Amino acid sequence: MSDKNFDLVVIGSGPGGYVAAIRAAQLGLKAAVIEREHLGGICLNWGCIPTKALLRTADIFTNIKHAESFGIKVEKASVDLAATVKRSRQVAAQLSGGVSGLLKKNKVTVIDGHGKLAGKGKVEVSRNGKPVETVSAQHIILATGARARTLPGLEPDGKLVWTYKEALVPDTVPEKLLVVGSGAIGIEFASFFNAIGSKVTVVEVMDRILPVEDADISALAEKSFKKQGMTIHKATTVSALKKSANSVTATFKDKNGKTSEDTFDRVILAVGIVGNVENLGLEGTKIKVDRTHIEVDEFSRTGEPRVYAIGDLTGPPWLAHKASHEGVICVEKIAGEKDVHPLNTANIPGCTYCNPQVASVGMTEEAAKKAGYELKVGKFPFIGNGKAIALGEPEGLIKTIFDAKTGEMLGAHMIGTEVTELIQGYGIAKTLETTELELMHTVFPHPTLSEMMHESVLDAYGKALHF
Structure with missing residues (x-):
């Protein structure tokens, strides 16, 4: 068994793990990633990316079925399932290869195998259940993600x-x-x-x-x-x-x-999902696990000195972009960077890529009321937007929620075409602690779907112009 020394070792190469390793390398740390299966993790290989490839096929097929309303005649369109799945897998493979290239470009060492804690500053790497090497690290990040939850009597069999x-x-x-x-x-x-x-x-x-x-x-x-x-x-x-x-x-x-x-x-x-906490060598450490998720502080530190955890392994929200941001914050804190701020989960947008799409950031109306806020709530429907009508997508709604006393935007919620792209506008607004006045004074381009974001804010204060 050989011995390798690193400043940082990351166990798991999902959107949290590989981003953490790259940021560490950028900051001058000697970094390694240990991955037992696919670079890019579940999100890239079996989650976020391939599902979007499948859903793109569904969207195109749906549009074809309504093509005649746009003046286009299409006959006997059908879905080739095998080709659809093949494209989805090719997209995932392409991006997995891209992660490999990024790690190589940043001089991050990639170690194939299963990693587990093996004492202070040590990680044991196994392949096929057998230890093959031990690596040393000043700091260790656990980024092993999560897997699908099963329920008694409803166990999956992979066939039916x-x-x-x-x-x-x-x-x-x-x-x-x-x-x-x-x-x-x-x-x-x-x-x-x-x-x-x-x-x-x-x-x-x-x-x-x-x-x-x-x-x-x-x-x-x-x-x-x-x-x-x-x-x-x-x-x-x-x-x-x-x-x-x-x-x-x-x-x-x-x-x-x-x-x-x-x-x-x-x-x-x-x-739901459960965290991958098994066989990580947590026994005998000060790391605490709550309902399959590792407990961490605002900078992803566990109870064990110099051991950290990020992403789905640490609990909700279970989102790839949350994991990536946690990885960056964690590494920058390790490297001693100045002005490193904890992640505010209230500013993390969530997106669901169904048809119609759904996206949100911040508090729901119900949650804001329970928190004791006096509210100003605005709503604007897609049917009132010229671009939505031109696209043939008149169904949807944008809803904004403000603190009536301060004008702080507490939450924004959307349903309709392309709202997963629109939501980041409100994400930026929340991060900048924007009030209703700044949003009202912002000029939104015409004709765009984004105009509805402006109108929803105006509606909260009785000033909507187009509905």
Whole structure:
């Protein structure tokens, strides 16, 4: 077994891990990344990126089905599932290769294998379950991410009951599909399969779909999904899955205890994630784990000196961009950079790439009221925007929430075409602690979807011009 010495070793190369390593190298630290599977982690290989490639196919197919309304005649369009999946995997592979190039460019050492803590400043690397080398580091960042949560009696088998991994490489378009869970992952897969021909049913244990979003946005999303043909059961659990050779019979239980059954060709489980804390050598350390997630302070420090944790491993929000930013903050603090500020999760936008898209930043109206704020709330519908009508996308809403006393923007919530791109405008506004006056005085270009952001702010103060 050889010995290597580094200033920083990162275990895991997802959007948190590889970004942390690159930033460390930029700051003059000798850095290494240990990765047991794919550079880029789950997000790049089995999450954010390949799902967006699939959803792009769904969007194009949906547009083709409505092409005649734009003066274009298309006959007998169909989806080639194998080609769709192949493109998705090619996109993921291209970007994984890009991460490899970035690490090489920045002179970050990449070590193939499974890393685990092996005493103070030591990381043991194993391949195929056997230790092959030990590396030393002044600082160690744990960035091992998370995996799909499973529930008793609803365990995935990879054939009839899928997690996100099987759903990304389907061998068939299920005639009837059950999606358990209506968070971002569940709704994105529901949207994809519904668009390409599956009859989709979504079951959500909470009293509304997309439960972390503002209630107005959830309601509009449900209305749109039902219009597209989805069946949605809220305040309902799946109590059992009974498998036959080629189908699954699900037992539903609603909030009143009433049960019912339905049979599906495939089931996708999207009931949350759990942190990858196993086999990391945490035993005997001062690292604390709470419900599969490692506890850290505002600079990602664990209870063990010089050991840090970032990304999905540390809890919500479970977002790639949150992990990347945490990695940068963590490394800059390690390197002694000045003016390193803790991450304010209230300023992190969240995006769901279903059709219609959903995006938000900050507090929901309900949360702001519970926090005791007196509110000014503005809303502007897509139907009042010229660009949205020209695009043939008149369905949607932009909602903004302000502190009535100070003008601070507390939250912004959107549903409609391209809102995942628009939301960053409000993200910048929140980071700059912008008030309603600065937003009102900002000139938004015409004709753009972004004009609705301006109008929503104006509406909060009774000044909307176009609705």
